[in-house]
Amino acid sequence: MQEREIIKYLTEKSSKSEQKKMEDWITASQENAKIFNEQKALYVAATFDNTVQEIDIEEGYIKFTKAIKPKPKYYKYAVAASIILMVGLTIFLNRDEDTSQFQDSIIVNNQIQTGTDKAILTLENGEEVTLIKGNSFQTPHATSNGKEITYNNNTSLELVYNYLTVPRGGKFHLTLSDSTEVWLNSESQLKYPVSFTDGNSRQVELVYGEAYFDVSSSTNHKGADFKVFHNKQEVEVLGTEFNIKAYKDETNIYTTLVEGKVVINAANKSKVLSPTEQANLDITSNSISITTVNVYNEISWKDDVFSFNEKSLKEIMVSLSRWYDMEVVFENKSLEEIKFVGVLRKHQSIEEILTYIMSSSINNYEIHDKTIILK
CATH class of the missing domain: 2.60.120.1440 (Jelly Rolls)
Known part of the structure; x- marks a missing residue:
């Protein structure tokens, strides 16, 4: 696969047939998967910043090729993490794309602020x-x-x-x-x-x-x-x-x-x-x-990023509670051990965070002042 095709896939510009072709190629061998993950990680390192923006294929390719020589200092850690991260988009395993489940969430005097x-x-x-x-x-x-x-x-x-x-x-x-x-x-x-x-x-x-x-x-x-x-x-x-x-x-x-x-x-x-x-x-x-x-998962916090790799919801909420200065109550204790993989930017509001990480097994949440109740 050519670099442009990988970038096209990462920026969700591929057609359905091109997506299928890429996914078939990635899963065809471990070597293909390794090549994809390494080029994906380099693209992430080359284009990553703290703003949400739209990057087209040509711009992404230019940044990608410029980053190859020299490679950014944090490239090897991004490769080690092997996390799919696109500018302006956070991908989570176990995420329910239908966020309508939260339409009845109760929010009373939300005092939770971003760190x-x-x-x-x-x-x-x-x-x-x-x-x-x-x-x-x-x-x-x-x-x-x-x-x-x-x-x-x-x-x-x-x-x-x-x-x-x-x-x-x-x-x-x-x-x-x-x-x-x-x-x-x-x-x-x-x-x-x-x-x-x-x-x-x-x-x-x-x-x-x-x-x-x-x-x-x-x-x-x-x-x-x-x-x-x-x-x-x-x-x-x-x-x-x-x-x-x-x-x-x-x-x-x-x-x-x-x-x-x-x-x-x-x-x-x-x-x-x-x-x-x-x-x-x-x-x-x-x-x-x-x-x-994976070093990246351990040190990403200093670059205003949460990187979670098979972390339980309980562990995630401990990290988030420190950054957002909030308390978290698990009304449903079975939710504590649900595991997630993904990346979050630390400038996001708590409502955005909850939308990204809540799985279909979580019915809803409430926010009262500086306390979140997960149901």
């Missing part, structure tokens, strides 16, 4: 500053435009700490004084030095929540390593990218390596992770296991 860039900065003197999109703030050590905060690139002999706390319904980007970048997810807190001491180990603490780290190489800092502490584990790195998920209300800590190498010290054991591996620390049994995962 945004916001955080609370606690300074070294204990003062708390609210950082929010549209408001700028500056200290002798850092500057914030309301969407991110950047610390001055300097070192000192004295360790002075700040805290960055991202509430439910928020996210924030932080650049530390050593140029390490950190993305904090909703309901997360990071403790870190205003500046690192020259030549000594660079250490921060993920107090709770989820964070993605892009660590500045030790070669830029006289060999100083970088460590991320949590009360149950220590992650030691030299220069790499990884994600840590350690929420207060969960009994597992997940560390996913994207690039480089890290050593995890936990449960009286040391584990070395390779790219695409995830360490799962069970804090109840004090055991740790290593598995290979």
Whole structure:
């Protein structure tokens, strides 16, 4: 199959006979399926943005071919995910296309808002500053435009700490004084030095929540390593990218390596992770296991995307509740284990989200203030 035919199929411009021909070709062999998934993922990476728009075949092909050389940094993770994503369209397995089932949904004083860039900065003197999109703030050590905060690139002999706390319904980007970048997810807190001491180990603490780290190489800092502490584990790195998920209300800590190498010290054991591996620390049994995962599904949140791969509705609602700062009640408990595959953009309203993910087995939902009841 030619690239244009695949793009035509992805943008739903194929005729019925062309669709059938493409689907027959995809299912004819594993090699064909692999080729389709890889080209599909590259097309997604090339055209993906945060706006809903119509892309025609020629425009899609131009973006596709431009992306091939060089491939975008996140291409390999999109390939690993192998998720069908078209601009402006979210596809879910188990989705009932007839949304008329929700016409009698009860919505009373809907207070559920889409998350945004916001955080609370606690300074070294204990003062708390609210950082929010549209408001700028500056200290002798850092500057914030309301969407991110950047610390001055300097070192000192004295360790002075700040805290960055991202509430439910928020996210924030932080650049530390050593140029390490950190993305904090909703309901997360990071403790870190205003500046690192020259030549000594660079250490921060993920107090709770989820964070993605892009660590500045030790070669830029006289060999100083970088460590991320949590009360149950220590992650030691030299220069790499990884994600840590350690929420207060969960009994597992997940560390996913994207690039480089890290050593995890936990449960009286040391584990070395390779790219695409995830360490799962069970804090109840004090055991740790290593598995290979689709990296894109684990880190897409930092790019304002929810990527769900065979996740239960209960797990999905936990993630959504943090971003939308809401509560979810399962009136029908059997719904909790229904599984979905798909991608959602985090700027969508909660009504749009519910329309996309509700299957035919769900009769309806209610929204009261900041609570969703699933029936």
